[in-house]
Amino acid sequence: MDDPRHVPVLVEEVLRYLAPERGGWFADCTVGLGGHAAALLAAAPQARLIGIDRDPQALAAARRRLAPFGARAVLVEGRFSDLPQLLAAQGVGRVAGILADLGLSSLQLAQAERGFAFALDGPLDMRMDGPGDVGGRTAAQIVNRDSEDDLTRLFRTFGEERQARRIARAIVEARRQRPIETTAQLRALVEQVKSRPPGGRRRIHPATQVFQALRIAVNRELDELQALMKNAAEQLEQDGRMVMISYHSLEDRIVKNALRDLATGTVDPVTGRPHSESRVIEVLTRKPVRPRAEEVAANPRARSARLRAGRRL
Numbered sequence: 001m002d003d004p005r006h007v008p009v010l011v012e013e014v015l016r017y018l019a020p021e022r023g024g025w026f027a028d029c030t031v032g033l034g035g036h037a038a039a040l041l042a043a044a045p046q047a048r049l050i051g052i053d054r055d056p057q058a059l060a061a062a063r064r065r066l067a068p069f070g071a072r073a074v075l076v077e078g079r080f081s082d083l084p085q086l087l088a089a090q091g092v093g094r095v096a097g098i099l100a101d102l103g104l105s106s107l108q109l110a111q112a113e114r115g116f117a118f119a120l121d122g123p124l125d126m127r128m129d130g131p132g133d134v135g136g137r138t139a140a141q142i143v144n145r146d147s148e149d150d151l152t153r154l155f156r157t158f159g160e161e162r163q164a165r166r167i168a169r170a171i172v173e174a175r176r177q178r179p180i181e182t183t184a185q186l187r188a189l190v191e192q193v194k195s196r197p198p199g200g201r202r203r204i205h206p207a208t209q210v211f212q213a214l215r216i217a218v219n220r221e222l223d224e225l226q227a228l229m230k231n232a233a234e235q236l237e238q239d240g241r242m243v244m245i246s247y248h249s250l251e252d253r254i255v256k257n258a259l260r261d262l263a264t265g266t267v268d269p270v271t272g273r274p275h276s277e278s279r280v281i282e283v284l285t286r287k288p289v290r291p292r293a294e295e296v297a298a299n300p301r302a303r304s305a306r307l308r309a310g311r312r313l
């Protein structure tokens, strides 16, 4: 089950910005397979870590990987939008660092039955929480029930897909014949519908954006990230660090804007000037940190990674 090929992204940079050698509690909001967590605990004997993940399978893998660190690693199932409550439940108040490495783990991508990968044939599920997420909708439910307008909006806003309307229309037509239940069905449909971009060559697979949009909707990923960015600074002790790694522009925009707002402070409604004493964060990354070419060559998952970091004032 544990995927030996999972390589954490931008590890050196994560450690440089989190500075775990300061010791104390660190919250890894997306512990996944425990790659970053293991690197942090190995690098800093004074540090302890609360590893959070919404995926029970990921948590089981992290538990195995972090076992050598004993009580220094505490693993918690939950969503990072609930970070304050999850920390409080462990008796932890403010922490020395917060890490979020967004997106999917290679374990989730490698399992056809989770329905995340268009390269593998499986049910159109995409729930990160797994079947335990009883209140949520699967990707199949969205694809087979939402109106053409709603699907168009979804592919446009969460997938930045230019051919959203054509794809939504084709889905609605196809599902009249039979429901769209597998990743292979949806992939084939998108491949048929999407015209080639001018110039002929594509940088990414034609189904990439539709799959991304569905995944974001199923897991309410952008709401989750907004909530995390709203709470994270308050959970940091003074000089505490937050490090966020995003994998597409919608995520990166949320992180960038939230850090900018925290670094600006509240704006006086009369003068329009920010109150400098209300600044809570110093932004440590003027531009997003990107992986070096060697890292991308060794680990294709790193290709689109952008890291941004802040320090609590």
Ligand SMILES: C[S@@+](CC[C@H](N)C(=O)[O-])C[C@H]1O[C@@H](n2cnc3c(N)ncnc32)[C@H](O)[C@@H]1O
Binding pocket: 006, 007, 008, 009, 029, 030, 031, 032, 033, 034, 035, 036, 037, 052, 053, 054, 055, 058, 078, 079, 080, 081, 101, 102, 103, 104, 105, 106, 128, 224
């Ligand atoms: C890219 S992986 C993390 C990999 C990890 N850094 C490592 O080195 O092994 C992202 C993980 O975040 C989890 N995740 C995504 N959104 C989440 C949320 N809102 N709350 C908790 N976990 C989440 C996913 O289930 C997945 O396991």
